[in-house]
Amino acid sequence: MTDSGFEYEAPTDVNLDASAAARLLADAERVGARTLAHTDFRAHAVIQGWVAAALFVYVGTYLLLFFNPGPEGSAVFHAYNYVGLVMVPFLLLTQLVQGARNRLLISVAMPRGGLRLLLMLPGLIVFLAAMVASVADVGYPWWANLVAAAFVAVPMGVLAFGTARKAGGMSSHRRPATPSAPLGRAAATATVTLGISFGVIAALTPYSWYFWVTVLPLLAVIVLSFGSGSRWGLPSIGSEWGQSQWFAFGITFTLLFALAVVAARTSWDTPLVATLSGVAVAVPLVCTTLRTYRRT
DSSP, rough: TTTTSSOOOOOOOOOOHHHHHHHHHHHHHEEEEEETOOOOOHHHHHHHHHHHHHHHHHHHHHHHSSSSSSSTSHHHHHHHTTTHHHHHHHHHHHHHHHHHHHHHOOOOOOOOOHHHHHHHHHHHHHHHHHHHHHTTOOOOOOOOOOOOOOHHHHHHHHHHHHHHHHHOOOSSSOSSEEEEOOOOOHHHHHHHHHHHHHHHHTTTSSTTTTTHHHHHHHHHHHHHHTTTTSSHHHHHHHHHHOHHHHHHHHHHHHHHHHHHHHHHSSSSOOOOHHHHHHHHHHHHHHHHHHHHTOOO
C-alpha cells in the first residue's frame, strides 16, 4: 500500500536472456557513439579557451589595479574609479558566452562540484593571498599578479586543452565553430551599440566623475540580464556572433583592461590619450559588424 492509498506491485515477469541484454548494451553504445559524433568538441574548446583567456586578463588586471597601495590608501581609492571599466565587459562576456554555448546542440559535461572546487581551490588561494598582501601593504613584484591570474585561469585552460584533444580524435560530423551566416539586424545593431558604448566609456576615463560614468553601464547590464531570452538579449547576440565578432570583442576586451591599468597606475591618462583609446576600443566591433552586415 502506497501513501496515496493505491497498491502497486512491481512486475516480476520480465526476463531478459543473454541475447536481449547484449542487444540493449549494443543500442546504448550506438546512442553514445552518435552523441559523441554530434558533439562539437572544437567549438566547446574554443569557448573554453576564450573563457580561460578572459579570466587571466580579468584577474590580472584586477590585481594590478589594487596591488601594493600607498600608506594613505590613495592608490586603492583611485583604483576603485576603474572597477566598473573591468567589471562591465566581463559581465557582458559571461552572457555572450552563454549564448554561444546555447547554440551548440549538445553540451560538454563540466567537472562535478567536488572536482570543480578542487580545481579552483589553488587559484582561489593564490588570488586571496595577493589581495591580502595588497590590503596589508606587503610589497611584492608586479609580475606576481600575473602568476596569480594564471593560477586562476589554468583549470579552464586545461579543460579547453582536453576538449580540443577530443575534437582532434573525432573525424566525422564536425561543424564549424562559428555561424557562417551574417548577423541579423538586431544582433548587428546591438554589436555596434556595444562597440560605441565601450568607446565612450574609455574616452571619459580622465575625468574626476568617471566612477559615476561606470555605474550606468553596470545598471544597464543588470537590466539586460532580465531580457536575456529576447532577440535583443546578450545570449541571443552571442549565439549569432562569428569568428570576426569574437576576435573583435577580444581586442576591445583587452584594450579596456589595459586602459584601466594605465589610468589607475600611470600619468598617461590625459584627455588626448583617452580619446584615442576610445576610438581604438570602438573600432573593432563597429567595423567588423558593418563589414559583415553589408554583405546581406
